[in-house]
Amino acid sequence: MRCAVIVFPGSNCDVDCFHVWKDVLGQPTEYVFHKEKFSPEDFDFIILPGGFSYGDYLRAGAIARFSPAMESVYKAAEKGKLILGICNGFQILLEAGLLPGAMMKNRDLKFHCHDVYLKVGTTDSPFTNMYLPGEVVKMPIAHGEGNYYADAYTIERLKREERIVFYYSDEKGNITDKANPNGSLENIAGILNEERNVLGMMPHPERCAEEILGNTDGKRLFLSILEYLEGRVKIGKSRRS
Numbered sequence: 211m212r213c214a215v216i217v218f219p220g221s222n223c224d225v226d227c228f229h230v231w232k233d234v235l236g237q238p239t240e241y242v243f244h245k246e247k248f249s250p251e252d253f254d255f256i257i258l259p260g261g262f263s264y265g266d267y268l269r270a271g272a273i274a275r276f277s278p279a280m281e282s283v284y285k286a287a288e289k290g291k292l293i294l295g296i297c298n299g300f301q302i303l304l305e306a307g308l309l310p311g312a313m314m315k316n317r318d319l320k321f322h323c324h325d326v327y328l329k330v331g332t333t334d335s336p337f338t339n340m341y342l343p344g345e346v347v348k349m350p351i352a353h354g355e356g357n358y359y360a361d362a363y364t365i366e367r368l369k370r371e372e373r374i375v376f377y378y379s380d381e382k383g384n385i386t387d388k389a390n391p392n393g394s395l396e397n398i399a400g401i402l403n404e405e406r407n408v409l410g411m412m413p414h415p416e417r418c419a420e421e422i423l424g425n426t427d428g429k430r431l432f433l434s435i436l437e438y439l440e441g442r443v444k445i446g447k448s449r450r451s
């Protein structure tokens with residue numbers, strides 16, 4: 211299944227994402243420079259990687275969302291292609307309006323770089339079908355602007371439609387303020403769009419997708435995508451009003 215990793219000026223997780231899809235999962239993978247456009251038919255899956263696109267000037271993701279490649283990302287999203295935004299990629303998806311809400315600076319104004327526990331909020335998605343409902347996993351975070359905010363109506367809707375994919379939790383899965391590294395509303399670490407083909411998440415699954423890294427909890431996210439793209443799982447069993 212063909213994957214594009216979009217490279218913005220300042221991306222720094224592009225190589226890791228490329229490596230996971232290409233070498234760990236053995237799938238065709240290409241870099242697409244942010245100035246290039248492509249057709250929705252060219253790829254099955256698109257990654258907006260982490261980093262500091264345009265130096266995080268203005269707000270993280272605020273400039274990158276105007277890149278020519280983003281026009282192609284919009285079109286691909288509309289056609290139902292899978293889009294995964296990790297960290298800065300999530301910030302870009304928010305700025306682009308492909309996901310609802312906004313990121314603010316972490317509540318303690320510090321850059322957080324450490325492992326976190328995450329409670330899986332839904333397995334009914336192309337990205338999380340290989341996890342168990344309510345499972346607790348561990349992934350690294352590394353960001354200064356991960357404090358997710360949305361208005362009360364949007365939060366209510368995200369919950370009702372089971373679009374909160376990961377919550378920051380403690381090791382036992384309790385969603386507490388202490389386990390919240392950045393002040394995100396409802397401990398939100400990742401969300402889906404309404405159609406469930408776009409996921410934005412602050413933790414880095416590509417940094418925990420191989421034994422050699424001491425943690426493979428992120429690998430199942432990429433395996434879930436492959437399961438879905440190869441037609442072995444269907445989504446839409448459990449949800450939506």
Ligand SMILES: NC(=O)CC[C@H](N)C(=O)O
Binds near residue numbers: 296355
């Ligand atoms: N790892 C990343 O993607 C860096 C995140 C980012 N631009 C921030 O500090 O908020």
